[in-house]
Amino acid sequence: MVFFLDDELQSSEVKALEAHLTECEGCRELFENERRFLTALRGFKPLNPAPPELRAQVERILSNGPPAYSAPAELRVRIMRTMSKFGASTTELIGSRGALLVIGLVTIVLLVGVWYAAKKGNAEPSPPSDFAMMAVNNHQRHLRGQLPLETTADAPEEISNWFAGKVPFRVTLPNYQESSGQEKLYELEGARLVGYKTDYAAYVAYSMRKRPISLVMTSDAVARPSGGEQIVSNGITFHYDAINGLKVISWSDRGLTYALVSDLEERGQQSCILCHQGTKDQDFIQELKPR
Amino acid sequence: MGEASTRNTGFSGAALEHLDALYGFAMVLTRDRAEAEDLVQETYLRAVRAFGSLMPDSNLKSWLFAIMRNIWLNQLRHVRSGPQFVELDAEEGNRAQWLDRVSNDPHALYVSKLEREEVRAAIGRLPHLYREIIVLRDLEGFSYQQIAAILECPAGTVMSRLGRAREKLRRLLGDLRTPSARTAQVN
Numbered sequence: 080m081v082f083f084l085d086d087e088l089q090s091s092e093v094k095a096l097e098a099h100l101t102e103c104e105g106c107r108e109l110f111e112n113e114r115r116f117l118t119a120l121r122g123f124k125p126l127n128p129a130p131p132e133l134r135a136q137v138e139r140i141l142s143n144g145p146p147a148y149s150a151p152a153e154l155r156v157r158i159m160r161t162m163s164k165f166g167a168s169t170t171e172l173i174g175s176r177g178a179l180l181v182i183g184l185v186t187i188v189l190l191v192g193v194w195y196a197a198k199k200g201n202a203e204p205s206p207p208s209d210f211a212m213m214a215v216n217n218h219q220r221h222l223r224g225q226l227p228l229e230t231t232a233d234a235p236e237e238i239s240n241w242f243a244g245k246v247p248f249r250v251t252l253p254n255y256q257e258s259s260g261q262e263k264l265y266e267l268e269g270a271r272l273v274g275y276k277t278d279y280a281a282y283v284a285y286s287m288r289k290r291p292i293s294l295v296m297t298s299d300a301v302a303r304p305s306g307g308e309q310i311v312s313n314g315i316t317f318h319y320d321a322i323n324g325l326k327v328i329s330w331s332d333r334g335l336t337y338a339l340v341s342d343l344e345e346r347g348q349q350s351c352i353l354c355h356q357g358t359k360d361q362d363f364i365q366e367l368k369p370r
Numbered sequence: 371m372g373e374a375s376t377r378n379t380g381f382s383g384a385a386l387e388h389l390d391a392l393y394g395f396a397m398v399l400t401r402d403r404a405e406a407e408d409l410v411q412e413t414y415l416r417a418v419r420a421f422g423s424l425m426p427d428s429n430l431k432s433w434l435f436a437i438m439r440n441i442w443l444n445q446l447r448h449v450r451s452g453p454q455f456v457e458l459d460a461e462e463g464n465r466a467q468w469l470d471r472v473s474n475d476p477h478a479l480y481v482s483k484l485e486r487e488e489v490r491a492a493i494g495r496l497p498h499l500y501r502e503i504i505v506l507r508d509l510e511g512f513s514y515q516q517i518a519a520i521l522e523c524p525a526g527t528v529m530s531r532l533g534r535a536r537e538k539l540r541r542l543l544g545d546l547r548t549p550s551a552r553t554a555q556v557n
Contacts, residue, residue: 129393
């Protein structure tokens, strides 16, 4: 009987049921009872209409359409396998430079408060980039527990491997704390994909003394940093912004654009020592200067 | 306009038609407005990337729903503390006014905001497995086979689970009358 109301009966079965209902009052009452219930229930569609802001956002996603060229996942995997064969030296080079950059960036998060205080009252900085705003938005959602991590691996290599095939760029995270032999001061919490324009960006969650830090990465063909206070180091321009009470630093290097978000409060070079005790890191810190 | 562009436009228009349905399903899955919005956006993002693999004769709506459910399940697998699926006892003895009205006049489907809230609340109180199947079948009109594909379970499971879900929903909405008692009242 319910199958009939769900349009799941074959025509011969429908006829048989109709014939039975004609003759059986008890079954007819049950049938009518069920029919009224389902008819009423189905009249409530849609139960939760989409809010207008969501509709606008989805329209933007759909209007941008798919990427002009989107390599199939299998091709991406084959290419990465091929690169890894060449790539011991290339990977190491990317890995070491990448490690130095991310190490320096965590330091910059601690340092920029000093420069911001010094620059306060001078010329007003230009507004932050859309990418920085997105990074802040996702950091805030992470703080509210509204951004569940898709992987909770705590090893940089596992995180990097998780992103393989999911984003059209190579995500390499440093493992410098263990490599430098120092005490572990920050924790890798996990990672996930976050939407940005018509594709995904890589979101990586850290914590330092239980304070969350978010790192968002995407291809520099998709986003470029802009605005804010600018700091030059090693030929890279770092853009510092304060958005909604959070510190954001964004930069581009080797085909990727990064945004690092935190609310850490340390000031000055002393704060750098929290994370970096190796001589190489201190030299890097010394080079930082405002533009 | 090239063939690819035409297909893109057609896909976008067709996909947008299912936004309310997808959002409703996302609310059922997540029971949180912000998470539901995030889930909907992720679903459309993945659909835009993958629509080239959608066969022309495939059902777009069920494809979108399957994408959403897979995203949500994947998130659940990686969240340290996932949602707690609690079996709720049915509330006995509460009558919904709309059910009375329907019982006495099946043609007068008067849908007020209050009644919609009652139904929404009752569906929200269903256990998760019942909640999603009620939405898929009775609100979105998917066939048993389509539901089985979305939920990745046998069609037989769909049928039995749907029957139990409807029964539990009826109890939550307060339909305690037997058919004979209802006939007596009408007469």
